[in-house]
């Protein structure tokens with residue numbers, strides 16, 4: 001124990017000189033989610049690091065598989081629940097496939113947290129309208145659970161989440177359990193539902209996520225933060241729907257993804273105009289998007 005705490009101290013000093021050096025962390029459990037998605041439950045190897053680590057909903061970390069590379073991944077857990085960090089990862093290419101091949105108890109590298117995160121303090125006293133499409137639920141789950149754990153700080157909380165098929169809904173059981181709560185409006189929709197197994201039928205809505213706007217009654221849009229996260233095409237429709245309903249442009253927030261390398265504002269890979277997604281974002285307002293038109297594809 002004495003010896004391992006010396007190792008952690010040495011590593012911490014090395015990290016002061018080299019911000020790219022990750023912390024060692026262990027995969028406690030991998031939970032299969034939807035096809036090609038795992039939820040990785042991770043803890044720092046250094047217990048002191050685990051105790052002191054803090055982050056904001058909407059921030060991300062660089063996850064590395066030793067010898068392969070690293071990828072920016074949003075933190076899906078909430079800082080209000082100490083313990084394990086959770087990352088919902090879709091396998092795409094080299095690094096995320098390597099991550100997929102790891103087993104419980106294997107070691108990975110993690111560095112961060114990076115990015116600005118959602119302005120949770122500024123949003124206090126307002127309604128929250130969270131709008132997710134597909135994998136966009138991964139960062140929004142952190143904000144959703146954070147707001148539910150600090151329920152008294154926010155007015156109405158509404159979640160609108162759209163997926164292509166029922167079997168694509170991330171955190172489905174968790175979200176369906178919210179449908180019975182009276183302090184949140186949880187609305188799920190899918191574009192198509194057919195050939196479903198008897199054990200997992202779909203009795204919910206069918207349509208686009210923007211169709212759910214008609215089910216929101218008496219929302220004071222002036223006092224609402226709309227937070228959207230989804231694939232590029234999703235933003236075009238969701239933002240237009242928000243503007244049509246009079247949501248203030250500075251209260252429309254988006255979490256954006258760009259190709260990243262360093263994650264700390266050094267390499268220039270994630271630039272959008274004069275902004276870097278890794279340090280100025282990934283959360284931007286619609287005002288930012290007006291000033292930097294290439295922000296939304």
Ligand SMILES: Cc1cc2nc3c(=O)[nH]c(=O)nc-3n(C[C@H](O)[C@H](O)[C@H](O)COP(=O)(O)OP(=O)(O)OC[C@H]3O[C@@H](n4cnc5c(N)ncnc54)[C@H](O)[C@@H]3O)c2cc1C
Pocket residue numbers: 060069070071072073074075087088089090091092093094095096097135138139256257258259260282
């Ligand atoms: C701030 C941020 C948060 C993210 N959060 C998550 C998350 O919670 N869960 C998750 O599964 N993924 C997330 N991603 C995307 C994830 O980082 C990439 O899918 C991953 O880096 C791919 O790495 P790879 O080595 O497996 O694939 P590569 O071999 O590098 O690429 C495989 C394919 O993915 C594309 N790709 C790679 N990175 C991106 C990107 N950033 N945006 C769009 N396409 C990309 C490549 O163009 C290529 O077609 C996030 C990205 C950012 C920038």
Ligand code: FES
Pocket residue numbers: 259260261262263264265266267268269270271276277278279
């Ligand atoms: S990823 Fe290097 S500057 Fe943003």
